[in-house]
Amino acid sequence: MTDQSSPGNTELRDFLRSRRARVSPEEAGLTPQPGTRRVPGLRREEVAQLAGVSVDYYVRLERGRHVNVSESVLDALARALRLNDTEREHLFAVARPARRQPRPLSPQRVRPGLYRVLDTMIDIPVVVIGRRLDVLAANPLAKALYTDFDALPHRERNMARYMFLDEAARELHVDWEAAARGTVGSLHLYAGRHPDDPRLAELIGELSLRDKDFRRWWAEHDVHRRTHGSKRYHHPLVGELTLAYEALTPTGDPDQMLGLYTAEPGSPSEHALRLLASWTATPAATTAAAPRPDSASLDG
Known part of the structure; x- marks a missing residue:
């Protein structure tokens, strides 16, 4: 041995x-x-x-x-x-890791059909999350809820970087610690499947150096799979929001996740979400009218 x-x-x-x-x-x-x-x-x-x-x-x-x-x-x-x-x-x-030589991961891209799904869902926030929590695509309402990921440098389009390195994320999430711990647990689960991903090692190293909370929680080795649940937000424009989320895996790429956020019908949260949607419903903000952003993750 x-x-x-x-x-x-x-x-x-x-x-x-x-x-x-x-x-x-x-x-x-x-x-x-x-x-x-x-x-x-x-x-x-x-x-x-x-x-x-x-x-x-x-x-x-x-x-x-x-x-x-x-x-x-x-x-x-x-x-x-x-x-x-x-x-x-x-x-x-x-x-029981796969007994093979590690190979570079092929870049992830969002299928055109999945983009069309985002185009049709104008009343709820929708995101497509890829490997190591890279944000591959987001509809206008998701950008209004979180941040405009398309405006960020390519390597920074990542939910973990947003959660730990963007001060606005701490203000947005009412229970930031629970959301952040879930983010760390999701990264650990991914690390178990892709231990040789160099981009993951880079991400973990950066977050460990720059944030003490991440460093401490990463050492606890908790794992978390996002399936469904609810999150509470305090949005700077529309105030309090409680949104239910569903995490779905598109066929063809098990390392992609489609995240959908909805509000209880007739609730103050639904009213706030509609208000936020009305502010994003401009010709410049619609995904159908704009060129597709480069959704490839930083693999390879």
Whole structure:
């Protein structure tokens, strides 16, 4: 058994450590032992006991050594560490990375048909998010809600950069911490699937250097998948907004996500959203009348 130092193994090591630190012996169904515990959560030998593997095997696994992990062992570890579905998926991704030479990712582009979908949805904010949370496209109302991503330099069209490096994002989100933590968790989930993405490494390095909150939350190794939910905003033009969001994956590119934001019918939020939409409904603002922006992400 040889020691490896690939990004996937490093992520596996840190992820396992962070997960066992969050599970108490009582939560795991173990009898508390007398004396002072030197580590938070479960000890390595307790995880090994719960998963039905040898202590030596688990120690090697947690130290980032490259072992051939079976699906049954990963299932047992997921149960022992009380992982949710998203965490379980991440565990499988980082424990069993694809055995191939990393190749440059091909640039992402928004299909013309998807652009036409954005053109028709003029009453709700709609965005297309790509790898590492790059913003590939946004309709006028989404730009009015967040920022005009098309006006930014290409590398800055990224939701994580916006969330942590644009002061307006902190003012816009009523619960900025929850939104920002979700952003970090989404990046971690992506990192499990694409550990060799150099643009991701660049992004993580930049955000870690420039923002202490990002640096701290990245070290916690939480993962998050955006599916649906609600967000509260305080918009500088229309005031308070509560919007429900749905995150859909277009066919053909699992690394793209279509995000749609809606307001409860008849609510003050719907009125505010309509007001915001009326201010964006100008010939210069319509996507149909303007040339398509370059939606390719910074891959390759």
